[in-house]
Amino acid sequence: MTSKDKLEKERATLCKLFQDALILELTTIPPYATACYSILEQGQYDRSEPTIVNAEPIEVIRQVMVEEMLHMVLAANVMNSIGGTPELNNPKLLPKYPQPLLNGRGPTVYLRRFTPDQIKSFRAVETAPKDERAAKSGDYHTIGGFYIYIRERLRKACNTYGDAAIFTGNEVRQITNADYFGAGGEVIEVIGTPSQRRKAALKAIKKIMDEGEGADLGHRAGDNDIIPGPDHREDVAHYFKFNEILHSRYYKPDDSIDGPPTGGDLIVDWSAVSPMRDDPSERDFKNAPEIAEISAEFNAAWSGLLDGLHIAFNTDKTALRSLVPAMYDIKSLAQKLMRIPLPDGSGETAGPTWTYLAKRKS
């Protein structure tokens, strides 16, 4: 094998890894969103006496979701910078729930309503790797470990072949802060000279890792990111956000990762939740055409979102802006499904299946 072949092979491997990262980030969003949307919103709980019910866990999960979306954009930016082609609407790559993560090496994620068990499973998804050395050599079982491996592989490739040989992508494809909606933090553009790009790419990966697991931040719950606001408060990593819900208490960024959170109260009412069937599937709606219709509508909206992301990452980044209404559609249709009881008398309600509908050729 010539060194050129080797380089091409390495670049292909890196692209594949970033494609996996992109799908990995995407895969976590439907379970998080399903749990979040299953929480009955305030006011609907008891119309005669509006009380604030679960507004805080809704917001905590929403924050994690918007950061996952940011991570998708970061992964796409790095992938585009090394000349890859992010794929967002290839049915073969898209998750089907229950979905094991990391090709079966990681935990499995489910579409379930907001319960302590479901939040525990989210926490498992965002767990920091125990053995960084093993992860570096490719033996990883968590998302954090996976990113350690990617970072290591990218670094090595740059050292072997030179930054210029790796970062060959077109800068036009980079999503900027002006394109991205902005919630959840700021986008890192992988642009400039090859060495600047390398730096930016590694920074982007680090940001994903910090915000997710808070792996290497000196045993603190903080994620190194300052929330824009007057008190310059540091945000905490996802693992700890889910832990906050389970403990009904907020973390302070300085809290040790081994101890419980020590901040203010976070009120959680586990009972104000739609009784959505676990892992709903189209089969559950067989005898209920009106539910099937809404479910189809939901899946069409979800598919539209994925198609839009695919376009934004590959051809026209302005498409990103028009996806905001699509996300609202997804939310309201999901909540609609979760309020309709299934006809089987189980007392459970329908829910979104998050199925991608491939474009029909017309």
Next chain:
Amino acid sequence: MNAITDDDRTYDVVIVGAGFSGAILAKELVSAGHTVLILEAGADHGKTWETYRSYLDQYYLSLAKTPNSPYPDLPTLPSPSVLDITAVRGTEPDTNGYFVQRGPLPFGSNYLRAYGGTSLHWLGTSLRMMPADFEMQSRFGQGVDWPFGYKDIRSDYERAEWEIGVSADAEEQTPRALGIKTSGKHDNRGYFAKGYDFPMHSIPSSYIDGFFARADGMPIEIGEDPKDTVKLKVSRTPQGRNSTPRKPKNANGIPVGRKMRYQFRPRGSTGPFAYMGQRCEGNSSCIPICPIQAKYNAMKTLEDAKHIRKHHMKTITQAVASKVELAESGRVSGIVYKKYSFSGVAQYELRRAKGKQYVLAGGAVENVTLALASEICRTSGELGRNLMDHPYMMTWGSAPEPVGPFRGPGSTSSYANFRDGTFRDRTAAHRLEIGNWGWNFATGAPNTDVARFVEQENLFGKALRDKLYHDVQRQVRIGTMVEQLPRSTNRVTIDPAYRTPMGEYRPVISYDLDDYSRAGLATAYDTCTQIFQRLGIRNHTAYNPSDAGYFTYDGRGYTFFGAGHLVGTHRIGTHPRNSVTNDVMRTWDHDNLWMVGAGSMPTIATSNPTLTMSAMAYRASRAISDAVRKGGAK
């Protein structure tokens, strides 16, 4: 009678009111190292996020979604409500609401008495004034001139725009770009300082804006002189809501109020969830409440102030300022306030706040009732007079095609063409605001459409849904805001016969529209009908003589509402005989008393007053800071 207890601490500055002006003053003064006390009459709503959430719940549950509907209206602290406005008949005043209305026309505006003030339900429109607006008397022989000109306040506009976080593009906002034939030759020159730009890019235009833009270029005659003919142009409105932060073109940043600033970081909601609301998401309830706080509210600035120097700022809520006390020297010696423990229960403790300097920043009406009750600032006789608003008239119709209303912010664009021009010697300038929410404000759509189709046309089921979709999708509306001149007879007074359950004076308001404003409204109506004709919009506008704000001009009838822009009651000026305060808002009569807010504005012009009021707060804050430094009694 209650004895008055003195507060333990004496502050550098005591501010009455935690709204736009109070917040900016507090932030600036605390930054300058002074200690500040804010007295806020509103119930204890300083808990930011949780409280805001409860406002949202209240909004979702209220049937009439009026501007004040999400917020508490307490017997201890009534706020004026648009639902209370009725026609004033004969000599008997209308006492339905908090205001006592003497007429002849009802004053149709409201405000909110709460922590954050009316910023909680403003639309976010953040317009600068035109250079001509500061020179109404010398240019048009109308109203009065300001004691300073546009260029004198320009850098304060910049500060205010970066504090509020205004989304707009400077190149789109010069008088020339807006399609205004300015009355002064050089008004366009230097409207924005060199290198200046807004902190964030414009909010995207709505589909409706694009629909109206089809009439761009259409000539409209205004006045008899053919030279005055303007070409219509839809232009985007600067708005105090978060969009995409601007990356400065120049590596040194953007010059803002003589300081270089780098990229703006949008502030989301106050409280623990600052990641919420960093961008406008197009929710269509800016008035009365932005569910994610993407729209600026004064709580954001108040939070900043609290964090700059923790022990320098104190806020006391549920504290109704009741009397400004004077020492023999004529200086203010304290402010007596009624501290109520339970919101809604009119039981209170009398306390006295003490400071070196005192600022009334409670809004144009509340500042005046407090000053009148305290019998201060009497030399000029102008206190409470020259009350102005933007009389607001709507024209509405059906577009020939669906235009997608009820989405996005209440308004994203307007016809700004008529904000200045030589016609202003006879006819009031005005701005035609393009509405994004169908006939919502005009008829109560879409709820009233449902009722009408069901009750009058017996529709139900699919036919009802289809008809609703068909009609509502075509609803368009233009709102005209016309300038008003300062008139001494438009005024706020007090009368011992009218008091709140807490024993405070209710504002007694006399109000009328003069022919200058009426001519502006009539002209605007004609313009609207021409636009409607050009775009094939069927006019559905109906003004009914039984409307509270019905008036006639030149043989035709129209209806106006208030715009919530309360201006002019304690104006700045050049002399103790023509104004209540000097040009930095220090009262002529009392050396250590300042009156800040939209009440300071000598004329209202066509811009929504918030931005100008905020810029003036910066002007006042420098002078107050100097006064504190010089210190000492006379």
